[in-house]
Amino acid sequence: MSLRRWITVTLTVSACLTPLAALAEPAFLAIPLGTSGGLYEDDLSSYLLAPKGSGDFLALDAGTLMAGLRKAAQLGSLDGIVTPADGDLIPAAAMLQRHIKAYLISHPHLDHLAGLVINAPDDAKKDILGTGPTIDRIRDHLFNWQIWPAFGSEGSGVLLGKYRYVRLVPAVAVPVAGTGMTVEPFALSHADGYPSTAFLVSANGAHVLYCGDTGPDAVEKSDRLQQLWRRIAPLVRTGALKAIFIEASYPDGTPDTRLFGHLTPAWLMAEMHVLAAAVDPAKPATALQGLTVVVTHVKPSMKAGMAASARIMQQLQSRNDLGVHFVLPEQGRRLAL
Numbered sequence: 001m002s003l004r005r006w007i008t009v010t011l012t013v014s015a016c017l018t019p020l021a022a023l024a025e026p027a028f029l030a031i032p033l034g035t036s037g038g039l040y041e042d043d044l045s046s047y048l049l050a051p052k053g054s055g056d057f058l059a060l061d062a063g064t065l066m067a068g069l070r071k072a073a074q075l076g077s078l079d080g081i082v083t084p085a086d087g088d089l090i091p092a093a094a095m096l097q098r099h100i101k102a103y104l105i106s107h108p109h110l111d112h113l114a115g116l117v118i119n120a121p122d123d124a125k126k127d128i129l130g131t132g133p134t135i136d137r138i139r140d141h142l143f144n145w146q147i148w149p150a151f152g153s154e155g156s157g158v159l160l161g162k163y164r165y166v167r168l169v170p171a172v173a174v175p176v177a178g179t180g181m182t183v184e185p186f187a188l189s190h191a192d193g194y195p196s197t198a199f200l201v202s203a204n205g206a207h208v209l210y211c212g213d214t215g216p217d218a219v220e221k222s223d224r225l226q227q228l229w230r231r232i233a234p235l236v237r238t239g240a241l242k243a244i245f246i247e248a249s250y251p252d253g254t255p256d257t258r259l260f261g262h263l264t265p266a267w268l269m270a271e272m273h274v275l276a277a278a279v280d281p282a283k284p285a286t287a288l289q290g291l292t293v294v295v296t297h298v299k300p301s302m303k304a305g306m307a308a309s310a311r312i313m314q315q316l317q318s319r320n321d322l323g324v325h326f327v328l329p330e331q332g333r334r335l336a337l
């Protein structure tokens, strides 16, 4: 074999090798309960997360709960979490009442809350965590006896107090009660400064970043994503960040004026390049190699033909010059992170 050929083969083989980050032991278990960014009311944004081996989960957003839990039960994803001790309840209900310990709500749009509202009467006592604007809107516009009973710990009229509202302060990490995890929130911009949130969830020295709906900095005229990338860059550098959940709502070609505070594959890759430069300014091209990025909130299309999620994954892969490990989550199917 000539030297040139040997180099070509070696480079090709090493490019195909599983990145180191992916070989590390998983630190978290995620169970997507809802993955789409609209249209399907039984599959709206919600992701369960727990440290590996723990049965105490938090829910990142709560667009769909029971439909996702029933799917998870069918797929065997609740096996070993729901135990014979929960035998008086169907597995989905045991998970809802006994194993989801808290809700982290990124912003109060209905596609991130509908499942929580509908299931509130049958839920157990727990915390709802969010930034002030999110909690205020849930208190004032949902659990207010006008739309639904006042299940929260604040508001006017008789308070049922099933949910304790916990107001998070940007860049301040606090424990999530009932779980072995902490959460640190960061403000995001979701069209004209509408408040959305990213949550950095941490346990045992490992981290997952979940981003609520967000537009790109350039379109939002904001630096919030840039600040977020600077904050998490050291965690990416050391491999302590196990995954980023972030949206790609619309396909490429969507005009910036029609994004309504969302990302496309092209804009997501542009933001990944900003992150890569923060992680390794000297070698940004390899800084994110093997980093797991879970693609959320794809808006389904009503048109016949290729599914919107397949199109968006294709567009992301074709632009993926950073070696990012893009994952399309599936409702009810476990993700080891």
Ligand SMILES: [Zn+2]
Residues within 6 Å of the ligand: 107, 109, 190, 213
């Ligand atoms: Zn939204």
Ligand SMILES: [Zn+2]
Residues within 6 Å of the ligand: 037, 045, 109, 111, 112, 213, 297
């Ligand atoms: Zn949304």
